[in-house]
Amino acid sequence: MQMQHIQADEAKQALVVPVVLENIRYARETTQVFDGFSLRLDQRRVGVVGRNGSGKSQLARLIAGLAAPDQGQVTVNGVAVATDRKAAISTVGILFQNPDHQIIFPTVGEELTFGLTAQGMSRTQARVQAEQMLDRFGRSGWFDRSVHGLSQGQRHLVCLMAVLMMAPQVIVLDEPFAGLDLATTLRLGRYLDGLEQNLIHITHDLSAIEAYDRVIWMEQGQLRMDGPPAQVLPVYEAQMRDWGGADDLADL
């Protein structure tokens, strides 16, 4: 029942918006993560795979506008996300692997209302919307709850609700299921699958993206392969097994 409500509500927002990275150069300290990287995404469901350190999280931060490229531009639905932060917040949301890197307020209500009040909505109106969001996820009564007293999976759900409060057109998921038990993973996965927002999902769990529209495989800040999951995932998995069979840890 709960899921049907979520799907029906979100279906109103069904729309594919373009995510465009143009000739990006981007360094973190001494590492040149991207050097002339370009990418255009215009599918509803895009999976991102790649080895540790291949650039997936930095790609996520650039798309969400949390980092600005040293050269080039990132736009989501035409919004220059790194510079137009106000428009970016209602255009693209991001869910991190660790909810504790995302949550900044002590109570669920403050976490859910912060984005809206920062955009000028009254506290009363923001609270009404937060209560509606909590209802949708079967969590009415959580408004005044301390985030500290929630489990890891529950904190993930708070982060997802906080992102949805801003009704972004695109949600970037940076391994949001790492460390969650299977039941919680499956339930959060179903919530996400039911959303009509465009999803860009970074994961090491290939089954989570096998029904997606497109998968990109990142390798050293470049696209190694790009296509439908049925084409990319078997090649990726075979390559990972091949690399995994080697005993040399030098390139970890």
Ligand SMILES: Nc1ncnc2c1ncn2[C@@H]1O[C@H](COP(=O)(O)OP(=O)(O)OP(=O)(O)O)[C@@H](O)[C@H]1O
């Ligand atoms: N804060 C940082 N300072 C310096 N270098 C960094 C920093 N964060 C990431 N890097 C470097 O940027 C490159 C890309 O890292 P990134 O975190 O995007 O990899 P990833 O594909 O998300 O890996 P994982 O699967 O392990 O999460 C790596 O070489 C990494 O060492």
